[in-house]
Amino acid sequence: MKKYLLATIPMMIGVLCLFIKGIIGDELLPDGTIVEKNFFLIPLSYLFFISGILTFLFMALFSTIKKPNIAKQ
Numbered sequence: 001m002k003k004y005l006l007a008t009i010p011m012m013i014g015v016l017c018l019f020i021k022g023i024i025g026d027e028l029l030p031d032g033t034i035v036e037k038n039f040f041l042i043p044l045s046y047l048f049f050i051s052g053i054l055t056f057l058f059m060a061l062f063s064t065i066k067k068p069n070i071a072k073q
Contacts, residue, residue, distance in 0.1 A: 003063070007056035014048035017041040 021041040026034050 003059060004056065007052050007059060009052070010048040010055065011052035014045040014052065017045035017048065021045075 018041070021038050024038050026036050028034055
């Protein structure tokens with residue numbers, strides 16, 4: 001299961017990005033406009049989630065392909 005650590009790290013970073021975005025929050029100016037200081041964390045978290053999921057899928061696919069077939073022996 002150590003091999004799946006490579007896939008879980010980007011997903012954990014994605015969760016951390018969303019957590020930081022939620023903690024820092026937004027600012028509402030007196031004229032009614034919202035200032036989002038850390039808006040870049042939202043697409044960055046999506047990027048980390050997608051890369052983690054794709055890495056997990058490729059590793060799972062390659063591990064099933066690489067597994068020797070015992071029935072043929």
